[in-house]
Amino acid sequence: MAAVLPSAGKQSQVSAQRKSRTGYFLLLPGMTWLAIFFAIPFVTLFMTSLQAPVAGKSGQYVPAFQVSNYPDALAEYWPQFLRSFLYAGIATGLALLIAYPLAYFIAFKVGRWRALMLVLVIAPSFASFLLRTYAWKTILSDEGFITSFFNALHLLPDDRILNTSIAVVAGLTYNFLPFMILPLYAALEKIDPRLLEASNDLYASAFTTFRKITWPLSLPGVVAGTLLTFIPAAGDYINSELLGSTQDRMIGNVIQTNFIEFRDYPTASALSFVLMAVILVMVFTYIRRAGTEDLV
C-alpha cells in the first residue's frame, strides 16, 4: 500500500501539469540568467583558453585559435591535476567511511530525534568555511595534541601533520563531510526497517544483511554523496593553501593564481575547461554505471 501511494500521487501530479504560455514565462527570467551567467561563460572560457598573448605586454591577449595552450598547460600542471583527483578521491573514500555509520544511526536508531540530528550535521556549515579550515591549523599544529600523539607512535613520515598532504586530505574530508552524510541519510531513511528484519528472519547474519540489503539499497545515496563530495573537493584550493605546503598545491590553486595573480588567462581557462570536462565525464559515467539517473 505504502509503495503504491507515492506513485499514484506522482501520476495525478503529472495530469495536473498544464500546458500554457505561463510555464515559459515562469522559466524565462531564471533560465536566461543561468544561460547568460552560467552557460555562456563556458563559451567565453573556451574562447579565452585559445587566446594568444600580445608580444611584450604581459596580461594582454588577443582572440586566436591557439590549441597548443592545452598541451602546454597540461604539460606544466599535470602533477597538480593528478594530485587534485588523488586527494579528492582519498577524501571522498574517507568521508564515506566516516559518514555511513552516522547516516545509518540517524536513519534507523534515533527515532524522533532525527530532525535535531540533521540540524547538528548541517550546523557546522553555519560557521565560516574559511575560519573552520583555519581552525584545523590550530588543531593540527606541530605543538598540538594530535601531532604529538601520532608522533609518539612514530606514525608520521615528516614528524608533522600541518603543511603536509595529510593535513590537506584531512581538511577536505572534514569540509565536505556533510555532503556525504545527507544524501546517505536520505537514501537510508527510505529503506523500510522491516526489510532488514525480514532478512534476519531469512537466516542472514547482520553482516550479510548489510551486504545484501542495506548497502545495495543505499547505493543512490552513495552515488550522490560521493559526487557531491568529490566534485567540490577536486576543485578546492582553500584547504591546500591554508593547510598544505607548496608541494601540496592542487589544480584549483593553479587556476586561481594563473587567473588572478599571473593574469595568464589562456592557461587558467584551458585548465578550468579540462577540469570541468573531466568532472563531467566522470559524473556521467559514474551515474550511468550506478544506474541512478535522477539526481535532481
Add this chain to the structure above:
Amino acid sequence: MRWIKSKLLGVIAVLVLIYLFIPIAVVGTLSFNKPEGKYNTSWNQFSLDAWTNICGVPGVCDSFMISVRIGIISTIFATILGTMIAFALVRYRFRGRATTNLLIFLPMTTPEVVMGASLLALFLNLRFPLGETTIIIAHIMFTISFVVVTVKARLQGMDPRLEEAARDLYAGPRATFRYVTFPLVAPGIAGAALLGFSLSFDDFIISFFNAGTVVTFPIYIWGAAQRGIPVQVNALATLVFVVALLIVLTSQFVSYRKRKALEAGMHSDSAIVGADVKGLEAAMPRS
C-alpha cells in the same frame, strides 16, 4: 560483548558529530583569546576584548556589512527566479525540459573555481567593471539551482487535490494561488531564501574571482589569514553561527510541534516528511 556491539554504532555516530564540531569549538574558544603575537592560532589568555569591541579592527565590520548586503540582494533575486522555475517545472508542461533540468543541475556539480573563472572570463571579455554588482550577479547565478531544488521538493510534496479543492470551492486561479498554494509553499520558499543567504554570505571562491577591489567578509578573512586573523573575526563568525543555529532550531521546533499535532490527528503523511528531508538535503550550504 553484546552490549558493546549494540552501542558501538551510537558511539561512532557521536564521535563523528563531535568531530564535525571540533573546529567550531576552536573558532569559538579563540574568540575569547588574547593572542600572544599577531596569529590567533593558540590559546594565550582569556579576554572579552573582541566581543566588547567587535568592530575594533578597521575593515572587519565593513566587510561584514558588505557581505550581508550582497547576501540580501542576491537572495531576493535568486529566490524569486528560482521559485518561478520550480513552479514551471512542477506545474507546467513545456518543451526543452531536459535542457532546463541540465542547466539547473550543472551549477551544483561545477567546481566553484571553474564557475568563478568562467564568469571572470566573461566579464573581462565584456570589459565589465568588477565590483559588488559582479559579485551579486555571480551569487544569484549559483544560488538559483539550490532554490529550485528546495522549492520544487516542497511543491511536489503538496497534495494536488488541495488546489483542486480550492478551484472547486469558487477560487479562481489568483485566489487559489493566494489562499492555498502560496501559504502552503511559503515555508519551502523561506527555507530556500535562508539557504540562499547562507550560500552567498559564506561564498569565497566565486566572489574572489569576481570581486575586483570589493572586500567581502570571506575575502577579508582570506586576506587576513596571511598576516594574522583579528580576534574580532572569530567573534563575528561565532555570532553568525549561534544566530543561524537558533533560527534553524526554532523552525525545527515549530515543525516538530506541527508534526506532533499531525500524529495526534492520526494522519501521518510520509510525503510531507520526505519533502522536508529533501529540503534539508538541498539546504546544505556549499563552501
Add this chain to the structure above:
Amino acid sequence: MANEGTHNVEDLHLTNLTKKFGEVAAVDDLTLTIPAGSFFALLGASGCGKTTTLRMVAGLEEPTSGSIHIGQQDITNLRAFQRPVNTVFQSYALFPHLDIFENVAFGLRRRKVKNVDAAVNSMLELVELAPMARRKPTQLSGGQQQRVAVARALINEPDVLLLDEPLGALDLKLRRQMQIELKRIQTEVGTTFVHVTHDQEEAMTMADTVAVMNSGRIEQMGHPADIYELPKTAFVANFLGQANLFAGARTGTSSDSIDVVANGINFRVLSTRNSAPGDEVIVGIRPEKMTILDLHDKDTIPSGHNMLEGRVIDVSYAGVSTQYLVETQWGQKVTVFEQNVLVGDRSSVGDPVVLHWSPDHTFGLAGGETVLADTAQILAVGA
C-alpha cells in the same frame, strides 16, 4: 453560482460524455440522467472511469466530447470555480494551513457571501463539529475530517454534491457509521449526491440509484435491490454480490418461460427475467437463493424448481450463514449460502447433495465468449 435560500434542484444530464487519455477512452460515450435530489452511486472497479466521470462533472477534467447540463444550463465549458457543483475529495483535501472554521468558510469567502459566521456555525452544527471550529484539520480524527469535507462542500448549497470515495480512508466500523450519517445529511438537505465508490455494499446501502460502470460504460442502472435481484450482464452479476453462472443454450420457449440446457441439465428461466436476446443463454442464480439438500431428500423438492446435483467439497461456517462449495459432475464449483436457522446436522465435506431453487430467482444473461471472458476476469480479480 449556487442559489441562496430556496433551492431549485434540477436534474444532472450527461450526454455522450467521452474522455480519452491518449488512445484509451476512460469514459466512453456516456449518457446518463441523474434525477434531482437523488442519492446516486457510480459503482465500479478502479480504472472503470467512474472517477474521471466525477472529475468532469466537477470541472477538474475536460471532456474530449459530449456535454454536461444541470437542468437547462450547459456547464460543460464552465471552469471548476464557476460551477454550482462541489466535491468531497478522496482523502478529503482539507487545507492544512486553515482551521476547520476557515476550511468550511472557504467557498463562501471566495464568493463574497455575507454572514459567513452564521452559515458556518450552523453547518458545523449539522455535522456535529461546532466545538472543533478552531482546530486544524490534522488534529481531527479521520471520521471528523470526513465530516468537515462534507460541510465544506455542502455549505455552498451546490446543485450537485460529488463524493469521490469519501469513506475509503475509514475503518470498517466508522465507515458503517458514516454511511448512515451521509444518508441522514442527504435527506436533510435534499441536494443531489453523486457518490463514486468501488465498494458495492456501500453503494447499495446508501444510494437510491446505483449505476454499475465497466470500461467507461454503464452496464446497468437502477434501484440497488432491482439490480441485485435481476442483473442484466455477467459483469453486474459478479461485481454486485456473487453469482453462480451456467452457460447453456435455449431449447424451448413456452408462454411465460424458456428452457435452457447447460451441461446436460435443464433449467427454467422466466421470460421476464431473461435478458438474453439469442439462443446462447447464461443461467444465473445467487448463492443465498439456493437450498441445499441431502441427495436422499430429492423427492421433497417442489415441482418446477431448478435443481443440480453435486458433492460438497468445502464448508465454511460464517456465523450468520454457512457457505458451501459444491462441485458438479462436470467439475464446476458452485457457491451456496445457507442461513443458520436450522438446528441439527449440516452437510459435510464429501456428502452428495442436491441444490434447488425457484425460477423466480433464476435469471438469464446474454451468452457468448466475450461475456465469459469478462466473467473470468472479474472472478480472477475477485480471487
